Amino acid sequence: MKFLIIPRRVLGVAIPKEQLRDVQPVSGDIVISECHNEDLGRSSVSAQVYKTNSGPDILPPLLDVRITGMAQNGMSLSGVEKVGDAFYAQSWWCRAE
Secondary structure (H helix, E strand, O other): OEEEEEEOEEOOEEOOHHHHOOOOOEEEEEEEEEEEEOOOOEEEEEEEEEOOOOOOOOOOOEEEEEEEEEEOOEEEEEEEEEEOOEEEEEEEEEEEO
């Protein structure tokens, strides 16, 4: 399903609400699945965003993802993302395109 996705953190630090309005949403298909993650060394539920033209991932996958909120017009996903060699908290606000 195609969504407009706004990452709500940068390197684990929440983006202030007044700046979130200026963040350009990413458009893509979200796929949530459970699979083995080599970085964690175990199975993890992850969310990945794919471009519709089969290009590379747009955002780093969210690992140990869970739905933390849902309404008629969208949902909030929270988990951790790997940037370089470190893991950071991340949340995505996702609304149907």
